[in-house]
Amino acid sequence: MFHLNAAEPQQLTEYLQEKGWLGPDETIQTAAKPGEGNMNYVLRIDTGARTFIVKQSRPYVEKYPQVPAPAERVLVEGAFYRKTASNAAIRETMPALLGLDPDNYILVLEDLGEARDFTFLYQQGAVLHPEQLTALTTYMQALHESFVQPEPTDEVLANRAMRTLNHEHIFYFPYLEDNGFDLDQVLPGLQELSMPYRRDNDLKKRIQELGTTYLSDGKYLLHGDYYPGSWLNTSGGVKVIDPEFCFYGHREFDAGVLLAHLYLSEQDSGLPAVFQTAYAAYSDLNQRLLSGFTGVEIMRRLIGLAQLPLTSDLATRRELLALAHQLIMNHEV
Numbered sequence: 001m002f003h004l005n006a007a008e009p010q011q012l013t014e015y016l017q018e019k020g021w022l023g024p025d026e027t028i029q030t031a032a033k034p035g036e037g038n039m040n041y042v043l044r045i046d047t048g049a050r051t052f053i054v055k056q057s058r059p060y061v062e063k064y065p066q067v068p069a070p071a072e073r074v075l076v077e078g079a080f081y082r083k084t085a086s087n088a089a090i091r092e093t094m095p096a097l098l099g100l101d102p103d104n105y106i107l108v109l110e111d112l113g114e115a116r117d118f119t120f121l122y123q124q125g126a127v128l129h130p131e132q133l134t135a136l137t138t139y140m141q142a143l144h145e146s147f148v149q150p151e152p153t154d155e156v157l158a159n160r161a162m163r164t165l166n167h168e169h170i171f172y173f174p175y176l177e178d179n180g181f182d183l184d185q186v187l188p189g190l191q192e193l194s195m196p197y198r199r200d201n202d203l204k205k206r207i208q209e210l211g212t213t214y215l216s217d218g219k220y221l222l223h224g225d226y227y228p229g230s231w232l233n234t235s236g237g238v239k240v241i242d243p244e245f246c247f248y249g250h251r252e253f254d255a256g257v258l259l260a261h262l263y264l265s266e267q268d269s270g271l272p273a274v275f276q277t278a279y280a281a282y283s284d285l286n287q288r289l290l291s292g293f294t295g296v297e298i299m300r301r302l303i304g305l306a307q308l309p310l311t312s313d314l315a316t317r318r319e320l321l322a323l324a325h326q327l328i329m330n331h332e333v
Contacts, residue, residue, distance in 0.1 A: 002104045004041050004056045006031040016045070021052070021099050021108050035117060038063040038229070038306075039244060040074065044111060051111040052098060057244070058105070064305070070161035074105045077244040079156045081109075083221070089142040093135075093240050112239050118228035121265035122310050128267050130274045135238040136231060137278035140223070140254055144281070147221035149248040159224070159247040163215060166224070166245055170296060171211030174304030175204050186307055189314045194303040197321060206328055210292045218249035226254045227261045227297075252285050256293025263298055263320060264308065288330050295327030 002015055009028050016022035026047045034044040034053060041056045057074035061067040081097035084090045099108035120126050173179055177198045183190035197203060223230065224245030232239040255275075262271050276282045301308050302317055302324070312320070 002106075003058075004043060004054060004106065006033075006043055016054070019099060019101060021054075022047070034111075037242075039069065039242070051113075053095065053109040053111050054106060055109065056104065056106045067305075069165055071105050073159075073162050073244045074107050075100070075102055076156060076159050076162065076246065077242070078107050080221075080243040080246045083147060083157065084143065087142060087146045090139065090146070093139045093238070094243075095239070095241065112232060112234050112236070112241075115232045115234040115239070118231040118233060119309055121228050121261070121267070122308050122312075124266075124311050126265065128262070128265070128271065130271065132233075132238050133262075133271055133274050134278045136226075136240070136258065137275050139238075139240055140226065140258070141279050141281065143223060144220045144251045144254070148219050149217065149221075153217065154248065157221065157246060157248060158217060159245070162224075162245050163247055167211055167215055169304055169306055170300050171207055171214065174198075174300045175207060181305055183303060187314060187317070190303070190317065193314065193318055193321065197299065197303065197325065200325075203325060203328060206292065207296055210289075210296055210328070213250060213289065214253060214293075216249075218251075220248065220251045222247055222249050222251065222254045224249075224254070226257045228265065250286075250289060251281075252290040253293050255279065255285060256290050257297045259290075259294045260297035260301070263294075263323065264301055264310065266312065266316070291327045291330055295324040295329075298324035299328070 005012065009031060012031060013022065013028050016028075017024060022028070022045075026049070028045055029048045030046045031043045034042060039057070039061055041058065041062050043054045045052050045054055055074060057069075057071055059068060059071040061069045078097060078100040081094065084094070085097070095110040095112055097107065098110060101107070118128070121128055175198050177195070183194055223240065223243050224247055225242060230240060230242045232241055259272060259275065262275075298320055300306065302321055310317075
């Protein structure tokens with residue numbers, strides 16, 4: 001199998017030319033990481049005249065090579081781009097799919113230009129503007145409304161292998177009393193703070209129920225990882241990337257993840273109301289399920305392996321964990 005490698009420009013050039021993604025007279029000026037990704041090996045190719053993105057999925061998580069992951073995830077991502085290209089609102093908010101090599105698990109995407117993802121929101125004082133949240137919500141609404149599970153089931157976009165991986169890290173691993181991940185390396189005191197939740201059997205039972213719902217097939221096509229790392233702030237407005245965790249499921253999951261990160265990034269308390277207004281089908285959502293998914297996303301990001309670049313102190317994280325518990329158990333907040 002061919003492996004993308006920025007340190008081997010000649011082999012990379014020959015591969016791209018063989019696939020027709022680079023012209024016979026084109027040369028690679030630079031091949032560099034476009035940003036800090038977790039799952040895949042990604043390069044921005046610059047020929048001097050144009051740029052494009054090349055992405056390869058390998059049988060492990062790129063940031064954590066010790067964590068196995070389905071190599072075919074990039075094929076699912078390609079299927080998502082092909083499926084949703086028929087919807088103008090979605091097509092205009094995502095990069096175009098330019099090519100796919102299923103034998104080597106490589107896809108080529110339009111380069112959206114110099115941009116940064118929205119993980120800057122986790123820095124103290126960073127703001128998500130209401131119009132940006134409205135754009136993100138409009139995309140989500142269009143996705144959920146426009147693509148429902150076909151008959152027979154689309155097994156590629158059911159994405160069961162990636163769902164199984166995600167289930168492990170959202171609904172199971174964070175709640176093991178001894179999972180080998182020392183949270184005090186993230187922030188001193190966080191390990192002790194996590195233990196009451198890991199020992200709360202009622203909480204864990206409810207989280208297991210939510211995990212079962214997550215694994216069950218649903219009606220709506222979801223992005224599946226709808227958080228600030230999948231949102232780009234570009235000169236052309238807000239864009240959305242990385243739908244490799246997509247699946248047909250319950251739309252409360254996408255909505256819950258988005259809402260969770262408003263809390264995690266300590267955004268203005270009025271923003272959830274902006275989301276409720278922009279998401280036209282909000283009143284149709286199962287509020288108990290939405291609340292549960294919101295709480296689980298908050299909690300797993302605080303005490304699980306998929307840590308965020310948070311700047312919040314221990315006291316703030318204590319408050320967030322208490323809020324997450326209330327949401328999961330559906331107490332009044």
